[in-house]
Amino acid sequence: MNYNERLSNVAVLGAAGKMGSGIVLLTVIEMANRCLIEGKDPCEASLHAIDVSPSALNGLMKYLRTQVLKSAEKSTIQLRKWYSGNPALIENEEIINRYVMDVLSVVKPSTRMEAAWDAYVIFEAVSENPDLKVKLFSSINEHNPNQPWFLTNTSSIPIGELNKKAGLNGNIIGLHYYNPPAIQKLLEIITPAEINPHLVEFANQLAGNLQKTVVHANDVAGFIGNGFFMRDILFAVNETMRLTKEMSLPQALYVVDKVSRDYLVRPMGIFQLSDYVGIDVCVFIMAVMNERLTGENVQCSLFEQLMKQEVMGGQFADGNQKDGIFKYIKGQIVAVYDLNTKQYIELKAIADVGDSFLGPMPASWQPWKLAIKSRTREIMLQQYFDELKQMQTTGAVLAKAYAINAKQIGQQLVRNGVAHKTDDVNTVMTTGFFHAFGPVNDYL
Amino acid sequence: MKKMRKRVFLTAGYNTISMGTGRKEFNPKKQMPGLEHYLKQAGQASIAAIGGAHLIDECVVGNFMASRFNKQAHLGAFMPMIDEGLRYKPAVSTEGACASGGLALLIGMRSVLAETADMVLVIGVEVQNTVKAIYGADILAGAGWYSKRKEGHAYFFPGQFSNRAGAYFEKYGRDYARKGFAKWFAIAIENARLCPTAQEYENTVEDLEKLALTEPNPMFFTDHLTVFDCSKVSDGASSIVVASEEGLKKAGISLSETVEITGWSQLEEDITHEPDDLTIMSTMAEATKQALNTAGITINDLSTIETHDCFTIAGILSVEAIGFAKPGEGPTFVAEGHTSRNGKIPFNTTGGLIGWGHPTGASGVHMAVTIWEQMTAKAGKAQIEIPADRPYGMSINMGGDDKSLVAIVYRKPVH
Numbered sequence: 001m002n003y004n005e006r007l008s009n010v011a012v013l014g015a016a017g018k019m020g021s022g023i024v025l026l027t028v029i030e031m032a033n034r035c036l037i038e039g040k041d042p043c044e045a046s047l048h049a050i051d052v053s054p055s056a057l058n059g060l061m062k063y064l065r066t067q068v069l070k071s072a073e074k075s076t077i078q079l080r081k082w083y084s085g086n087p088a089l090i091e092n093e094e095i096i097n098r099y100v101m102d103v104l105s106v107v108k109p110s111t112r113m114e115a116a117w118d119a120y121v122i123f124e125a126v127s128e129n130p131d132l133k134v135k136l137f138s139s140i141n142e143h144n145p146n147q148p149w150f151l152t153n154t155s156s157i158p159i160g161e162l163n164k165k166a167g168l169n170g171n172i173i174g175l176h177y178y179n180p181p182a183i184q185k186l187l188e189i190i191t192p193a194e195i196n197p198h199l200v201e202f203a204n205q206l207a208g209n210l211q212k213t214v215v216h217a218n219d220v221a222g223f224i225g226n227g228f229f230m231r232d233i234l235f236a237v238n239e240t241m242r243l244t245k246e247m248s249l250p251q252a253l254y255v256v257d258k259v260s261r262d263y264l265v266r267p268m269g270i271f272q273l274s275d276y277v278g279i280d281v282c283v284f285i286m287a288v289m290n291e292r293l294t295g296e297n298v299q300c301s302l303f304e305q306l307m308k309q310e311v312m313g314g315q316f317a318d319g320n321q322k323d324g325i326f327k328y329i330k331g332q333i334v335a336v337y338d339l340n341t342k343q344y345i346e347l348k349a350i351a352d353v354g355d356s357f358l359g360p361m362p363a364s365w366q367p368w369k370l371a372i373k374s375r376t377r378e379i380m381l382q383q384y385f386d387e388l389k390q391m392q393t394t395g396a397v398l399a400k401a402y403a404i405n406a407k408q409i410g411q412q413l414v415r416n417g418v419a420h421k422t423d424d425v426n427t428v429m430t431t432g433f434f435h436a437f438g439p440v441n442d443y444l
Numbered sequence: 445m446k447k448m449r450k451r452v453f454l455t456a457g458y459n460t461i462s463m464g465t466g467r468k469e470f471n472p473k474k475q476m477p478g479l480e481h482y483l484k485q486a487g488q489a490s491i492a493a494i495g496g497a498h499l500i501d502e503c504v505v506g507n508f509m510a511s512r513f514n515k516q517a518h519l520g521a522f523m524p525m526i527d528e529g530l531r532y533k534p535a536v537s538t539e540g541a542c543a544s545g546g547l548a549l550l551i552g553m554r555s556v557l558a559e560t561a562d563m564v565l566v567i568g569v570e571v572q573n574t575v576k577a578i579y580g581a582d583i584l585a586g587a588g589w590y591s592k593r594k595e596g597h598a599y600f601f602p603g604q605f606s607n608r609a610g611a612y613f614e615k616y617g618r619d620y621a622r623k624g625f626a627k628w629f630a631i632a633i634e635n636a637r638l639c640p641t642a643q644e645y646e647n648t649v650e651d652l653e654k655l656a657l658t659e660p661n662p663m664f665f666t667d668h669l670t671v672f673d674c675s676k677v678s679d680g681a682s683s684i685v686v687a688s689e690e691g692l693k694k695a696g697i698s699l700s701e702t703v704e705i706t707g708w709s710q711l712e713e714d715i716t717h718e719p720d721d722l723t724i725m726s727t728m729a730e731a732t733k734q735a736l737n738t739a740g741i742t743i744n745d746l747s748t749i750e751t752h753d754c755f756t757i758a759g760i761l762s763v764e765a766i767g768f769a770k771p772g773e774g775p776t777f778v779a780e781g782h783t784s785r786n787g788k789i790p791f792n793t794t795g796g797l798i799g800w801g802h803p804t805g806a807s808g809v810h811m812a813v814t815i816w817e818q819m820t821a822k823a824g825k826a827q828i829e830i831p832a833d834r835p836y837g838m839s840i841n842m843g844g845d846d847k848s849l850v851a852i853v854y855r856k857p858v859h
Contacts, residue, residue, distance in 0.1 A: 090590075
């Protein structure tokens with residue numbers, strides 16, 4: 001069975017979720033395009049979009065219509081070639097509308113797992129719960145006569161473990177998309193020790209066709225992305241708790257978030273990013289890692305306490321940020337949560353005190369937005385870090401410690417055999433997390 | 445064409461802003477002003493300048509595709525909306541693709557020549573930013589032969605002129621020609637920066653020629669042209685009053701406030717025919733020749749030209765069609781700066797279609813307004829010198845790919 005045949009019948013589990021809907025979008029476009037390139041009617045292909053929530057599936061179809069339309073409007077030059085044989089389709093608008101219809105006709109939404117029983121390829125994007133994943137995989141594998149291939153979007157659970165527990169005989173691979181999958185270029189591919197080599201080939205071809213930046217990670221809990229991110233959180237929380245000896249917790253959260261955002265030239269501070277991902281999601285991922293990694297304590301009691309108080313972050317269905325460690329208005333931080341009073345404290349007063357505590361920013365500092373656009377980014381960053389090195393303000397001291405720790409996390413990922421090389425860690429952080437520079441560098 | 449039986453003048457010109465990408469006020473996500481806004485703004489300005497709508501005998505509106513961009517036809521009936529004084533007066537609309545504005549001027553002139561009107565208000569208007577560019581391309585493709593749409597490029601007209609550019613590259617050399625294109629673009633933007641209504645007025649790019657030399661990417665656009673080779677997608681209107689001597693007298697307008705039309709031509713080429721030679725715009729060449737002949741002058745008498753540079757290649761080909769450069773030598777003529785505001789013959793002094801903007805149905809009128817401004821010293825920072833021994837200007841307005849042409853010769857009036 002070749003690549004195109006494989007893609008003729010696909011199921012996506014958790015299709016209406018944040019990650020699932022993006023994976024459906026990318027996959028269905030790829031499926032329809034393969035048909036059109038071969039001169040076939042895309043209707044011959046099926047993507048079973050499976051989710052427990054019928055209303056979320058309605059939302060998925062709406063999302064797909066908008067996104068496929070956008071994609072078609074950007075690729076009309078190509079579409080005109082594919083539809084050149086149909087004399088009834090003349091104007092761009094007619095061709096675009098036909099394409100949207102053709103792509104959407106591939107998607108079959110369903111709330112029943114049985115829909116996956118005749119698929120050749122199964123993408124999985126359900127919640128980060130090992131037992132649930134194993135249960136779904138083994139049940140489908142049992143009922144599906146095609147010996148289907150499983151491509152899981154887990155961001156932390158070892159693939160080998162899922163393979164073994166669900167009895168998949170090496171027919172599973174990790175395809176860790178970043179959020180949102182349709183926009184994020186990075187794709188972490190995780191190949192366990194026991195794996196069907198044809199599946200690896202398939203995954204690589206798919207990643208290539210989707211024009212993803214691929215990083216191959218080894219099958220160690222957390223992989224590269226979360227392996228870095230979770231340890232970065234742990235360091236940040238430790239720093240925060242240390243600072244609470246001289247200031248309140250909200251004050252310390254603000255300070256560490258600012259150091260990790262502004263001084264480290266990142267798009268978001270570490271706690272804002274935790275809110276973006278979801279405090280609960282971070283706690284689940286840490287639990288998965290903690291159970292599987294020996295000699296390392298991957299646990300964060302601050303986050304666990306926040307979760308108990310239902311301070312969770314994450315996003316609303318429309319993509320807006322929910323309140324978490326910070327309170328947001330139109331995506332901007334306006335207040336900081338106080339664990340003791342269970343109230344948000346306005347940012348202004350905290351920021352004034354925090355900023356004077358940190359001291360002035362280095363003169364050569366530029367915010368992330370400008371840094372990533374700079375054509376002389378490396379020179380600019382070197383100047384900035386040279387200046388930072390000389391400074392002894394509290395902000396500079398905290399920033400240097402933060403950067404050094406980030407570098408150590410990166411090196412440790414290679415030493416522990418998670419990443420093949422430090423460049424891979426840097427690629428994940430610059431591509432998947434949009435950092436202006438990789439953590440493993442010689443700036444300091 | 446027979447000799448003009450009486451003198452015809454233009455006065456009270458007005459251009460709205462050319463709205464679209466490039467202007468800070470432009471926000472495609474918000475509801476932007478529509479046809480009514482532009483018609484009113486331009487029409488009312490011209491009416492105020494002549495002293496009231498009671499002096500207007502007729503109106504003509506030039507427009508290409510409001511029927512699709514705005515789902516609105518029947519534009520003549522908008523004239524009384526501009527001013528109540530136009531109620532129960534004649535008004536027609538003209539359509540000839542991007543030459544619609546030029547045709548509107550001609551209809552106005554004919555009424556004056558026919559002595560059925562002494563003052564005709566001529567407005568050109570187009571509001572194109574109502575749809576995304578990929579759909580706008582469908583609408584503008586109406587200027588070509590629909591039977592060829594299927595085989596055409598997604599961006600139909602950029603595709604047509606990309607083919608012209610490709611043929612030109614093959615004949616005369618790619619780098620050589622692209623240097624000319626880049627200079628054309630740079631001059632257009634530099635001129636637009638001097639004109640507050642221009643779409644590129646706020647352009648701050650330092651190295652314009654380098655930007656224009658960005659390599660074309662056929663995956664996203666055409667084979668041989670980039671977006672910098674193209675005119676803008678614009679919303680805007682231009683208006684002007686066509687008047688007889690009697691009309692001017694009635695309104696108390698002195699000749700120094702006018703330009704006189706001394707020659708013109710309007711001709712058509714078969715829309716179903718492919719050009720004989722992609723490297724030549726033969727209809728444009730014929731139109732300029734006829735207009736200059738009726739005016740009884742040569743290109744050496746011209747002090748400025750407004751030409752239809754819907755694409756850089758069209759600008760270069762027009763330099764050759766008018767006769768300032770031999771075939772293949774247009775890029776040199778432009779690259780040496782002869783078409784710049786200080787050159788031998790300044791072209792498109794407020795930026796033309798690439799710099800000022802291209803609200804398609806308005807462009808023909810905009811050209812006339814620009815020449816009127818230059819000849820009456822109203823061009824502000826964009827003002828060029830009009831030498832006394834070369835008191836003539838010319839506009840060349842084109843519809844489709846060298847299919848409909850309106851060429852007009854203007855002169856500073858002699859008392």
